[in-house]
Amino acid sequence: MDFNSDQLIDSILDSYGKYDLTRKMDVDSILNKETLICVLEKVREILFPGYFDKNRIRSEYARFIVGEKIEFVQYHLKKQVAKALGNLDKCTGCPRAYAVEQAEQLVAEFLSKIPAIRDDLYTDVQAFYDGDPAAYSTDEVIFCYPGMYAITTYRIAHELFKLKIPMIPRIMTEHAHSLTGIDIHPGATIGRYFFIDHGTGIVIGETTVIGEHVKIYQGVTLGALSTKKGQQLKGNKRHPTLGNYVTIYANTTVLGGATVIGDNTTIGGNAFIVNSVSEGMKVSVKTPELQFTGGTEGKNN
Amino acid sequence: MDFNSDQLIDSILDSYGKYDLTRKMDVDSILNKETLICVLEKVREILFPGYFDKNRIRSEYARFIVGEKIEFVQYHLKKQVAKALGNLDKCTGCPRAYAVEQAEQLVAEFLSKIPAIRDDLYTDVQAFYDGDPAAYSTDEVIFCYPGMYAITTYRIAHELFKLKIPMIPRIMTEHAHSLTGIDIHPGATIGRYFFIDHGTGIVIGETTVIGEHVKIYQGVTLGALSTKKGQQLKGNKRHPTLGNYVTIYANTTVLGGATVIGDNTTIGGNAFIVNSVSEGMKVSVKTPELQFTGGTEGKNN
Amino acid sequence: MDFNSDQLIDSILDSYGKYDLTRKMDVDSILNKETLICVLEKVREILFPGYFDKNRIRSEYARFIVGEKIEFVQYHLKKQVAKALGNLDKCTGCPRAYAVEQAEQLVAEFLSKIPAIRDDLYTDVQAFYDGDPAAYSTDEVIFCYPGMYAITTYRIAHELFKLKIPMIPRIMTEHAHSLTGIDIHPGATIGRYFFIDHGTGIVIGETTVIGEHVKIYQGVTLGALSTKKGQQLKGNKRHPTLGNYVTIYANTTVLGGATVIGDNTTIGGNAFIVNSVSEGMKVSVKTPELQFTGGTEGKNN
Amino acid sequence: MDFNSDQLIDSILDSYGKYDLTRKMDVDSILNKETLICVLEKVREILFPGYFDKNRIRSEYARFIVGEKIEFVQYHLKKQVAKALGNLDKCTGCPRAYAVEQAEQLVAEFLSKIPAIRDDLYTDVQAFYDGDPAAYSTDEVIFCYPGMYAITTYRIAHELFKLKIPMIPRIMTEHAHSLTGIDIHPGATIGRYFFIDHGTGIVIGETTVIGEHVKIYQGVTLGALSTKKGQQLKGNKRHPTLGNYVTIYANTTVLGGATVIGDNTTIGGNAFIVNSVSEGMKVSVKTPELQFTGGTEGKNN
Amino acid sequence: MDFNSDQLIDSILDSYGKYDLTRKMDVDSILNKETLICVLEKVREILFPGYFDKNRIRSEYARFIVGEKIEFVQYHLKKQVAKALGNLDKCTGCPRAYAVEQAEQLVAEFLSKIPAIRDDLYTDVQAFYDGDPAAYSTDEVIFCYPGMYAITTYRIAHELFKLKIPMIPRIMTEHAHSLTGIDIHPGATIGRYFFIDHGTGIVIGETTVIGEHVKIYQGVTLGALSTKKGQQLKGNKRHPTLGNYVTIYANTTVLGGATVIGDNTTIGGNAFIVNSVSEGMKVSVKTPELQFTGGTEGKNN
Amino acid sequence: MDFNSDQLIDSILDSYGKYDLTRKMDVDSILNKETLICVLEKVREILFPGYFDKNRIRSEYARFIVGEKIEFVQYHLKKQVAKALGNLDKCTGCPRAYAVEQAEQLVAEFLSKIPAIRDDLYTDVQAFYDGDPAAYSTDEVIFCYPGMYAITTYRIAHELFKLKIPMIPRIMTEHAHSLTGIDIHPGATIGRYFFIDHGTGIVIGETTVIGEHVKIYQGVTLGALSTKKGQQLKGNKRHPTLGNYVTIYANTTVLGGATVIGDNTTIGGNAFIVNSVSEGMKVSVKTPELQFTGGTEGKNN
Numbered sequence A, B, C, D, E, F: 001m002d003f004n005s006d007q008l009i010d011s012i013l014d015s016y017g018k019y020d021l022t023r024k025m026d027v028d029s030i031l032n033k034e035t036l037i038c039v040l041e042k043v044r045e046i047l048f049p050g051y052f053d054k055n056r057i058r059s060e061y062a063r064f065i066v067g068e069k070i071e072f073v074q075y076h077l078k079k080q081v082a083k084a085l086g087n088l089d090k091c092t093g094c095p096r097a098y099a100v101e102q103a104e105q106l107v108a109e110f111l112s113k114i115p116a117i118r119d120d121l122y123t124d125v126q127a128f129y130d131g132d133p134a135a136y137s138t139d140e141v142i143f144c145y146p147g148m149y150a151i152t153t154y155r156i157a158h159e160l161f162k163l164k165i166p167m168i169p170r171i172m173t174e175h176a177h178s179l180t181g182i183d184i185h186p187g188a189t190i191g192r193y194f195f196i197d198h199g200t201g202i203v204i205g206e207t208t209v210i211g212e213h214v215k216i217y218q219g220v221t222l223g224a225l226s227t228k229k230g231q232q233l234k235g236n237k238r239h240p241t242l243g244n245y246v247t248i249y250a251n252t253t254v255l256g257g258a259t260v261i262g263d264n265t266t267i268g269g270n271a272f273i274v275n276s277v278s279e280g281m282k283v284s285v286k287t288p289e290l291q292f293t294g295g296t297e298g299k300n301n
Helices: A005-018 A033-047 A059-085 A096-112 A114-131 A138-144 A146-160 A169-180 B005-018 B033-047 B060-085 B096-112 B112-131 B137-143 B146-162 B170-181 C005-018 C031-046 C059-084 C096-112 C114-131 C138-144 C146-162 C168-180 D007-018 D035-049 D060-087 D098-112 D114-131 D139-144 D146-162 D168-180 E005-018 E033-047 E059-085 E096-112 E114-133 E138-144 E145-162 E169-180 F003-016 F031-045 F060-087 F096-112 F114-131 F138-144 F146-162 F168-180
Strands: A221-223 A253-255 B222-223 B253-255 C221-223 C253-255 D221-223 D251-254 E221-223 E251-255 F221-223 F253-255
Touching: A005 C059, A005 C114, A005 F060, A033 A059, A033 A114, A033 A146, A033 C168, A033 E169, A033 F096, A059 A169, A059 B005, A059 C138, A059 D060, A059 F003, A059 F138, A096 A169, A096 B005, A114 A138, A114 A146, A114 B005, A146 A169, A146 D251, A146 F096, A146 F253, A169 A253, A169 C138, A169 C146, B005 D060, B005 D114, B033 B060, B033 B112, B033 B146, B033 B170, B060 B096, B060 B170, B060 D007, B060 E059, B112 B146, B112 B222, B112 C005, B137 C168, B146 C168, B146 F253, C005 E059, C031 C059, C031 C146, C031 C168, C031 D139, C031 E114, C059 C096, C059 C168, C059 E005, C059 F060, C114 C138, C114 C146, C114 E145, C138 F060, C146 C168, D007 E005, D007 E059, D007 E114, D035 D114, D035 D146, D035 D168, D060 D168, D060 E138, D060 F003, D098 F003, D098 F031, D114 D139, D139 F031, D146 F168, D168 E138, D168 E145, D221 F138, E005 E096, E005 F096, E005 F114, E033 E059, E033 E114, E033 E145, E033 E169, E059 E169, E114 E138, E114 E221, E145 E169, E169 F138, F031 F060, F031 F114, F031 F146, F031 F168, F060 F168, F114 F138
Parallel strands: A221 A253, B222 B253, C221 C253, D221 D251, E221 E251, F221 F253
Antiparallel strands: none
16 A cells, blocks of 8 residues: 555654644643533523423422532633633743632632623513514523524623633633524623524624614624734724614624714614714615626526 | 622522513423424434435335334424423413323324425425536435525424424524524425525525525525514514515525515625515616725724 | 324325435435544544643654544545445446545545645634734634634545545535534635634635635625526536635625636625626725615614 | 345234233333433432532532432432322323322432431441451442442332332332342341442342341342242242341352341351251351262363 | 653554454454344334333334334344354455345344244243242333343344354343343253343353243353363253253252253252252252351451 | 421431541542543553454554553543542642652553553463353454453453552452452452353452462352451451362352462362362362252242
8 A cells, every 4th residue: 555654644743843733732721612511501501590401490499409500610610710721831920729719719700790690681581572573482582592592601701701711701602603603702892682683693893892772683793894913903992882772784794993883873784884873873775776797607597 | 718609599599589581490391402303303304215314224114214203203293292382381271181182183284294395395405406506416415405404494394383383393493593504484485496505694584475496695684674562563574575586695685574576586695675676677786896994993904 | 083194104105206305215325424524523633733632632642643543534534435436336347345445545645635734724823813803822713713613624625625525525514614604615725824704604615716815704705696507507617716815804795707806905894796806906885874764664763 | 035024024013912011002101210220329429428429519519419419309200200100091090190299299208218318328338348358448338339339229229119119119229230230129128237248149039137237248149939829929028037247158048038047147158048047156058078070071170 | 751652552562463362453343232232122122012112102103113123123233244244354255245145134034033032032021920929010020120131132142043143142142141140141042931030140051951931040050061171062062951840049050961950840049060850859958057167367256 | 398308408418417428528539430441441452452442453553543542541540540549638748749740650550561461361361262162262252251351350450459559440340340240359369361251240359369270150259258357357368369270160159368279179169168178179069969848938839
């Protein structure tokens, strides 16, 4: 056989030496995605008791079931946060024990926010139900709507983000992104009564600020302008600001850190917005009715 | 340690009392998503014998294998439908036995539609194969195309929807939505020879009506106009009507229950359509070529 | 009971006789999707050692761990390729042994490309990191970014596509499509330093050609014009060509095999492009600010 | 092919009509072995907190973790007990609701016995540790000793047996039997400080009575004499009675309901005992040393 | 670090060259134990319909469910039998296709024996129920008794053994051995109404012949005399012959191919029998009551 | 409802305070049985390459596959050994880092013994094949014989025991015990060419010494005399010594640390031996043929 496995492996190992895409080797700090997703699901079960449990929950046991879930979250999240703090193996001034202690503190702070997250999510459920005639009940909203999954994950991850925990909030929102097609950066700021309909293709960037009673349809981007010098802009406000009672129809793209969409504004679908829009406006793309003449494949219908 | 688990749990239990996001507790009627997805997959195996089975199916055993799958579907779907009928625990006039009997009847009706669903899917497979030069065979269409997965799930769920079974059709189409990014409401009416290319980001709303030989590209929305009084519009026609031989290019948004797209119409990509389009038109956004001046991040390329 | 299972099964079996959607029966050549996804993941582990392994990899064992993965890929991929070559049961001149031998040769060729794939992916990681201020490290890019997952899968599948292996490359990219909402056909040609931000809803067609240092945002389609005679166009160039240093903003659709986007061009979001754009241009949709008057549901906000 | 699947299936279905080994068909009361084993394991986790949990249990959460396990046991065991009560489908005077209510009561009684079971098991752990010089700690006894697994399962199942719950106690002890080779009937009565060493091959029959501080070695049978009229003896005392401080060495067989082994008795290994032994005796088989001449295979060593 | 992984691996590879315990390498004929156990369980489900299925089986579907199981068994068992025939890689006159054809024939013969296996098992269930006062129903016998599991597995494996299929019958009986502690060689000949009580530790050798209405208790061996020249005795009758209505109590050992236990004989427990016993005898070890004086550890109780 | 869950939980928590069966709480050192079993299986795969792998191993990859397995064993076993060393949380002079380092050293020593373990196992395979006329090949011995599984596990665990690693060797042999019914203490000393036939019920105690070419049948115990002061005898020789070429038939019990069975001795089945037996003797129980008169259940056959 021509195939020489030793030679092949040599060439791959050479390649490992060539680029720094291998630097996790010899380091014991890989975060465990599966564990983090379990943590996320447990928090979701705490937030909506009875909806995502395998069995009926009887109210006389609610205390124990919540307690057991809190314990699970505290135990596992603390371990992952300690890894994510990440200086474990690098600095001398921050020994492992310090990272663990700091992680414990951060997780305790996070857990104390759960009732407040429920306050916000309650308003979101209302907004979903009121906003969609196809919703038969708030149960259906909580149980079936991908937008509800995404906003729940965001509100959890956002609290972790505010505690400056690296990587983990992003892993959670990317999980929701993979399941729902809705990509909300955990750094975004989103007000109450937020409604995402259908969802797939929505992108909400890191420095976006969104008011209350805002509706966003599928395919809407609240993004940044492109840049070559990405890393120099870190921390800058690069994404738009939306006021209260804003509605943005499907597939519209709003870009830029200085772009402000005023209160009570409605933006039609498929618009490309890179400048601010004043309060109360209704903005829309005009669709000219004209003969459409495509490319060279003339035989189309 | 400052962290007090009892206090935290008290605050969460208080929160449970505050909002009605917990009302499933003490009720034994949670639908089982995993079971419903198994049912969906079994029906798909019946519809396309040999494609999704783990092993080769020999034709002399086809009768038994179909029978065994029918039995699985009947047994499990009946249980879930009985739960979904949902009055089980609430009314006095509809005891559990009645719901089970009704569920049995509904599932029998659903099963009798399987050959008709195959009739429709056969036309869809043809439309996919004819519509995509990249398709090497109808096998590839059935085996690989996410659009085929979505339309199959829709045609199954639509039959359940017509039988007025609550929740379950939606759980099935949301499963397909999560896997494919294609969100077809089970209430929509879709004619034969339907072709969805690529798919991600497609939304087809509850009261949409679609003719035959229609092509829809990725990112197309057939949706409703936004509303604050969603629940008052329940049952109204809120989504557009498409005639036969309509083609809609990528990322176009068509909204409104009174919006009618006539036969033989082609709509270009990225259009935002809220009015009707007459038969045979070709409609397209004009892309003006002009200097693009973005927001404040002047340093872009 | 009215329900007659025998009669139902008869009607389903009749339907099997009616349409050719069943022809995989009696044929033992179903590809195993799960195995192919395992192969894909193993190759990804070889490409980015230490990132996706369950445990820390110590560098003194790297040789063995790579060797074991190469063995896994070779063993399983060869079996699947032999099935996909597909002539196994049809021709007389190509006995099974011949297909297996050919598969072995093809897999050896594929494996020898792994270092070159790493060369390309290294440039992609750089492009992601430089292009996104929200990225905290190249680790985060490799570990979390769905766009990175999609481009990695594409670069693997593209090598298999060039070896004319049927079905398998497509199964791999459809897997990535399902997870990320990014649909890159394995036949596309994509240069180095490619950056996909956010990703969901991106479609890149089979005959697309993309230069170096190109940025593509979510919802962008590089597609073909619609056609009724799909199968007659097989092999024709149907998708656009992009030069170097091209940036395309969110939700823009570029269609047609004759459409060329010149070097250093920037195209704004939500544009619908069916004609070529000269080098260095900045093209954008103008969003007219006008009163938006929707359909019949007047009671919207 | 000679093989005719229809004919084969006919002959099997004929066989189903012939014998009553099929009567579970059309009845929905199959007990779920997997669920019962989960219940058993949960009770074991409650009895020995921290030993069989996947993670460390912190004492401040003990209350919640125990509560959650109690809930699991109550919910699932109740369902299985209601099935096992078994009259569900047969009598008219005992409707389903009655069986469920009765099951609830029985499970509550069982749960209230958990502290008492712990009292007994504590003495068993002491007996194991004191009795085996090879045991390094009581931790090792609880974590590793199959005899401990068997006696724990027995003490749980015995409480269920005393509540006259059919089938379930036996399913639990047969599970322990399969894992350990120790077959203790849940009906047996066994005193405190019981020690089983090694265990495999031990059989303790339904009407056995065992005092305190008893040691039983591997291969010991406490059984009944054989009978042709088994079902007429149901409920009779058919198995022996052992006093306190009895030791029985390996492979000894003690049979008969009238056989009593007095206090402080030691019985050597490989004895066959069908008559009573007075208090304080040491009984042993004498092994005559004589030339051993086997069967016809003269060529043995 | 002193540890040198390369050196270690070299020494292991050297060891591979030294002994022939590695000869399966480079050969693709490893039998799949998991598949064979699935086959065994499917046959058991066919034999006792409704007992081991996850769900209730309704009689109107029995035909399909049996058919589907037959198909599963035929498909998988054929593949494994073809591998086990084993000549695949060795001879030139028996190409792969021949082995597959032969396997197909053998499996068809095996399947045709299923009703006859049921005939025998029906008598065994009766014998178990009649023989054990602790049995509450024949349901309990089928569902819970390890002896029933062992005898069922034996009767299946014995049919495969008679068809001269290598390895597979043994893998099945060793699986039962592992679960029950009962080791019945598939080559043994066992009459109807066979009863194994408790079971653990029973050994029944390859050339044993057992009549009808025989009862065997735990720890009984029907074995061969030891030999140094094992392979020269292959095929010889090395294990005992038991007549009808024989009962053997716990832990008794009966050895030798010339040893015949006559009809209506009862043998007490813990006996060591290497000579024949005449019809109707009752044989037992006498347990002398004498002071037992053990070894040097005088401090025993 | 009478049932009060709070009260129940209180009583269980009280019980936790009462006995020390809970002391593992608040300690993070539970060994992971599943991981240890995986380690055991990996070592077995290294010892018998090709027998227990899922796929065919090609000899040109043997080096990599062995290397990858060595890495797995080293990584996981080291972690478990560090836990088992157990002083982690208790002493001040032995910090965690020290335990890890020590564990690394011990695992390296263990790995270096693998070729020597293969040397011994090769002789065992020969002994099994020569000793059992029912064995068709050494392949069958390695693949199917539970005795082979038990002796392999013992030879692995024995090396770990000699390195004074606590708990782990015992967990491994108890796993084999559960699967095979053969309980060999890892502390026993066993010579080459060891043959266990059938196996179930065999017990070989901690301080047993066994020569070469020894055969042990099912149900044989090589045990200690019973004692009340178990822990005071720790480390004493409590189990028998067997010379070379000893054969012990089924169900025989040999007890005591001073009991020596000389070379070339054969002991018949069902004997109870508490004194030494001189070299070359053949010892057997005499089975007196006498009327057997059982207990009170006179109606036996």
